[in-house]
Amino acid sequence: MRALARGRAWSVPEELSARVPAERRGPGLGRDAVRLLVSRGTEVTHHAFPELPGLLRAGDLLLVNTSPTLAAAADGRLGSDRVVVHFSTRGEDGRWAVELRAPDGRGTTRPRAGGPAGAVVELAEGVRLVLEEPLAAGSERLWWARAVASGARDGRVRGGNALGGNALGGGPHNGGAHDGDATGTDARDGGTADAGTRDGGAAGRVVRPSGVADVPGLLRRHGRPIRYAYTERDQPLSAYQTVFALPGADGAGSAEMPSAARPFTPRLVAELVSRGVQFAPLTLHTGVASAEAHEPPYPERFAVPEASARLVNAARAGGGRVVAVGTTAVRAVESAAGADGIVRACAGWTDLVVTPGRGVRVVDGLLTGLHEPEASHLLMLEAVAGREAVERGYEEALAGRYLWHEFGDTHLLLR
Secondary structure (H helix, E strand, O other), rough: HHHHHHHHHOOOOHHOOOOOHHOOOOOOOOOOOOOEEEEEOOEEEEEHHHHHHHHOOOOOEEEEOOEEEEEOOOEEEOOEEEEEEEEEEOOOOOOEEEEEEOOOOOEEEEEOOOOOOOOEOOOHHHHHEEEEEEEEEEEEEEEEEEEEEEOOOOOOOOOOOOOOOOOOOOOOOOOOOOOOOOOOOOOOOOOOOHHHHHHOOOOOOOOOOOEOOOOOHHHHHEEOOOOOOOOOOOOOHHHHOOOOOOOOOOOOOEOOOOHHHHOOOOOHHHHHHHHHOOEEEEEOOOOOOOOOOOOOOEEEEEOOOOHHHHHHHHHHHHOOOOEOOOHHHHHHHOOOOOOOOOOOEEEEOOOOOOOOOOOOOOOOOOEEEOOOOOOOOHHHHHHHHHHHHHHHHHHHHHHHHOOOOOOOOOOEEEE
């Protein structure tokens, strides 16, 4: 699949983009009115999503991301230009990683150059967004920026770099050495988690200095969900929340929906529980993954609570399968797993990138959407199920006219 992804040996026809949520495609439809492709090795079968309970067994454990989706897109002005700001990830000192986009005249946006450093974007309520530095060397798509409240003098506030050191090099590590492994490190082997939050408590508590704007509040009042050009029209924020989403006490959430869990309904959850399938909640706040960029994920805040760690370890000890609902759940739980495969309560930041070379230590299966050929997530799928299984699954998805993107169909990969 790596060769397919890099060589673009296949592409997604435009008509296979899911343009509206499933429940808006016809009368009487619900969120679960999507198709489910199941890959067991190279064997592929086709199902409706409500058939999921019959495909799992008692003792299996589903890992679900409780991060709520934010109304993370806000209109602004940079000089005389209209821009749309995508708020991605909040750093510990209140700075935000943001992406600036240009309105395309059709209700969506197109890429634009970021920066320059010192540029000021005027937002609603007199809030000013001051761009400071690129998130990562060599890429200026995402910038660290400070949101300054109306009336604050000259935009200067107290606080250091949002993640300490430079944005990624010294990054979110607050104790623990980074071993430089190209596949990323995890919270047990490389110190990706804040050493002070390993008790499973809330990750990334933010203390807002005087003069720093309340971005979550601003987004609640003036923001809207991030939307890309393949969608047909704006949808309410509720369309981007999963049944597992829980509001964070500090207003934290995901810039883009953890969409693998979207087809779940309360009725389906109840049926799964009645059949002996368990659920383990964890949290990973996703950043902006621009539809055009297909960059590997950068550090994100996560938390695996003690109760969920125990559920994972018990399921594995009892012969149950641990199935992650979404790539975000894989990243979170694998970041909390040691080299011995034991999951321990952990919270902080993770820069883990799951690849076939790194492999997985905990996950036996993955329920996810369908990814474009350039997406780095395909390497995670290969790490879970193997290259041949992923290749065969995508051949079937294209031949079967499955739908792509966050409102599209789903894919269950089992080892």
